[in-house]
Amino acid sequence: MHIKEVAELAGVSIRTLHHYDEIGLLTPKKINVSGYRIYSEADLERLQQILFFKELGFTLKKIKEMMNSSSYKQEEALEIQRGMLIDKRKRIDKMIQTIDKTIQNKKGEIQMTDKEKFEGFDFSHNPYEDEAREKWGNHVVDESNAKIKQLSKYERESLEKEFHGIYRKLAEIRHESPNSDIAQERIGLWYDYLNKLGSYSLEAFKGLGQMYIDDDRFTKNIDKFGEGLAKFMRDAMAVYAERNQSE
Structure with missing residues (x-):
């Protein structure tokens, strides 16, 4: 796939992919006759991993360090990412509940305790x-x-x-x-x-x-x-x- 196709597929900008290439985080090895880089299936899998880590708040520096480690295993990383995302979802759900309660409290429909006002913050x-x-x-x-x-x-x-x-x-x-x-x-x-x-x-x-x-x-x-x-x-x-x- 060409860089424009990958950008549209993954929902990122072409500039972002160029930046990943420049810092050595995601550098496609295949080049077509016109001199353009071609993204392979393995490159797309690596990009997916990068975006999962970004969603979890890791810096690009840390992502590169982890993914370039000799001990890095993609399947193991996916299991870890899944667990972290589930934890994140639980925290977000709890905070949404706190927001809903706060709205009700503002309307006078319920009375919140001080402790309830900060449920979900961890x-x-x-x-x-x-x-x-x-x-x-x-x-x-x-x-x-x-x-x-x-x-x-x-x-x-x-x-x-x-x-x-x-x-x-x-x-x-x-x-x-x-x-x-x-x-x-x-x-x-x-x-x-x-x-x-x-x-x-x-x-x-x-x-x-x-x-x-x-x-x-x-x-x-x-x-x-x-x-x-x-x-x-x-x-x-x-x-x-x-x-x-x-x-």
Whole structure:
């Protein structure tokens, strides 16, 4: 198949396929007499795998690393992708139910508890762990994961409640200046919270804030608490790091 046919078949742009070729993620080996690349059945299967991984939030860098590994097996990858997509569907279904309940609550048809308002949100698993490992090393992530595993169910629920509370407090003031006293006080709570789970330096804290904007997945999840929250947190975290480094 020619690149235009593949683009139409897979629902991606020709530019995207050119980009995959340029970075060595998907490079068709067959070339016709006119010099155009021809996509084989194996190329289409590889593209399918790439798009599944993209849907699950993996970066192109990570996808290339995994698929070029000598231990990579397509059938095994499909089984893993299937499981991850089922988990994702369950979370989405739960969040849709929460939205429906929230609409009913707004109309006065039902009364929601605070806990029900956040059903479906799950931050116990970090889908961005690979990026964190690349930026700050394994020890921070491993230390954080080890601490969480040691906690009782009650302690984990308490930690999750504290997490939601901090984000709600930050969302309330997201239109304030990141330099304001209240912004710095509340972003300090976030810094303290992270250091309950790991050892985050001020530099790592600032870098994490920048990732909230650089990575669309972060931005979308954080902005569920209030549009513009990710950008506000990025700016407030940078100010916090700079102020406290000088003290």
